[in-house]
Amino acid sequence: MNAHELRPAFHFTACEGWINDPLGVTWKDGQYHLFYQYVPGRTTWASNCHWGHATSPDMIAWSEQGIAVAPGEGDDGVWSGSIATGADGAATMFYTSVTEPDIGIGTVRAATPDDENWNSWTKGEKLMTAPDPSVAAYRDPFVFRDGEQWRMFVGAGLTGGTAAAVSYSSPDLSEWTLDGIAAQRSGTETDPVWTGTMWECPQLFEIDGSHILVTSIWEDDVLHYVAYGVGTYADGKFAARSWGQLSYGKSYYAPSFFTDKDGAPSLIFWVRGVISPKGQWASALSIPHTLTLDGDTLVATPHTDLAAYSQPVQLEQVDGNLFEAELSNGADLRCTVGAGTVISLATLDEALVTLRHDGDSLAVTAAGNPDFADALFPVDAGSEVRVIIDAGVVEISGRQGIMAVPLPIVDSPVTLSVANASAQQLFTIQRPPASSAGSGRKAALAGQP
Incomplete structure (x- = not known):
């Protein structure tokens, strides 16, 4: 790259190419691993997304590590997902495999790292896709520990204009059982905030005894903002007592939830619209934010790193x-x-x-x-x-x-x-x-x- 090119100092950008959703942020062996949607060789989005990889000691000084997973082997695009790490330290990546021409309905696929550096991953089998014809859009698996088992939420849009998250459970990250709809909300509901007709990147976590569902608001290929519900979760179902809007304006989208090295709940966002002056790269990732609850208001504060x-x-x-x-x-x-x-x-x-x-x-x-x-x-x-x-x-x-x-x-x-x-x-x-x-x-x- 041009050694004299101007770019952000402490917001991650790729050396070249397009990036979007941050993914799978994990503290491991004294450093953070960050993955992200990456389209090399161009500065606009395309469906043939890869997973790029970067590392950092502190979530500010990122070092780009190259491509972790690329299209091929039955994937026309390797879209968003998450990484789950078991008690033994073994990691499994769950991503959205898409094939042309129907890229709106993805298939969840697994991959495992080839070494301790996580620089390359081997793809496994395709696990599941939209469970029935009422699911009109399906992507972005998020996997988390749920008591004695694992839980997966997959973002969905249902026919009739309802946004939803589909729920699965597993004892071992290999065999999965469909448990139905984890949460849903009609696109006609607007009070106190509209939450779209499809949820991208729905993610569930707990703060101070309350559960929070963070999701990116989508409708008809238009990306809107980040919203959240605060409520209760049990047996694969989330019930919101309140809804709120986290991000404003047309830049933040598709945040990735993680816990930092001290266990603090955190988010990092895709920042749309940041462009190389010389046309070499496009988009950036935000600084990390630490999350707290003030009543039922989710508060995101720049991370102390x-x-x-x-x-x-x-x-x-x-x-x-x-x-x-x-x-x-x-x-x-x-x-x-x-x-x-x-x-x-x-x-x-x-x-x-x-x-x-x-x-x-x-x-x-x-x-x-x-x-x-x-x-x-x-x-x-x-x-x-x-x-x-x-x-x-x-x-x-x-x-x-x-x-x-x-x-x-x-x-x-x-x-x-x-x-x-x-x-x-x-x-x-x-x-x-x-x-x-x-x-x-x-x-x-x-x-x-």
């Missing part, structure tokens, strides 16, 4: 309630917002993104991006907001949700301005070592070599 690369810096008071800083690296802004708060990033020539608080929410505008023309991000006045800034992407988080905003990657100085906010703190984020982040990456915001 980012702190190892952060140093506090001062914003310069320019005039009254206006503060500025010139950024040559990434940044982590923390501030309390209220009516009239304005946060912006700009070069000398143009504004890149502007966040304006109207008293109820932030209106987010990214120059030249129609998907982010006053896109609304809910945040009450008096609440803290974090804004993580990297080349090509901004991630915004607060108690009420998260938003990623793709930006042009520029080779010029960038100024952060903060007006009418309180309790602001700014941390600069240094890029990880080049040998860890990917060979030859140039990752500064302002064209640093």
Whole structure:
């Protein structure tokens, strides 16, 4: 690759090609393993997806390891899934095998690693597909431990416009029994949030005694946002007592659930719209987020692994309630917002993104991006907001949700301005070592070599 290409510093991107869903994040032998949907040789999605592989000591400094599983042997595409690791440390990958032309209904297939590095995997048999004609879409197996057995949820869309997760159980990760529908919700239900007509990447986990089903909202080949239900789970069935929207805007999608090395529940997202200036790669993955519950609100907070690369810096008071800083690296802004708060990033020539608080929410505008023309991000006045800034992407988080905003990657100085906010703190984020982040990456915001 071009050693002087600009790209994000601490958001994973492939050296070349297209990526989407992150998959199978696992802490093993002192490092994290990350897999992801990968289409080499192009910068747009295609159905012949592979599983790419990367490793990191801390979920920030990723090293690309190559292709773990590729199409072939009966697969026209190797689509999303998960990895289950038994008590003996043996791992099994479960992925969606698709064949043309009916790629909407996949088949769950297993694979096992060839060695301890997990760099290559051997495919096993195809296990199951849509159980009956009422299942019109079927993909994305998620496998987790469920008491004395294993449980698999597969994302589905049912005829008539109902989103669902299909449930299976297994004593040994090899023999599986269909147990019916684990959860479902009609596409006509909109209160308090619409959850689509098909669930992609449905994943179940527990926080503080409550079960959470996180899923990506799909309808008619349109990718929307990430939603979640909070409720109870037993015997392969999930019952939601409340529903909520986690992500806002048209960038975050298809998060992957995992527990970090300390056991904390976490998510990492696909970030749509981050594009190489020279057309060599497309899409990025988010920083990892730690999950907590506040009542029935799922809160995603940037993971503390980012702190190892952060140093506090001062914003310069320019005039009254206006503060500025010139950024040559990434940044982590923390501030309390209220009516009239304005946060912006700009070069000398143009504004890149502007966040304006109207008293109820932030209106987010990214120059030249129609998907982010006053896109609304809910945040009450008096609440803290974090804004993580990297080349090509901004991630915004607060108690009420998260938003990623793709930006042009520029080779010029960038100024952060903060007006009418309180309790602001700014941390600069240094890029990880080049040998860890990917060979030859140039990752500064302002064209640093």
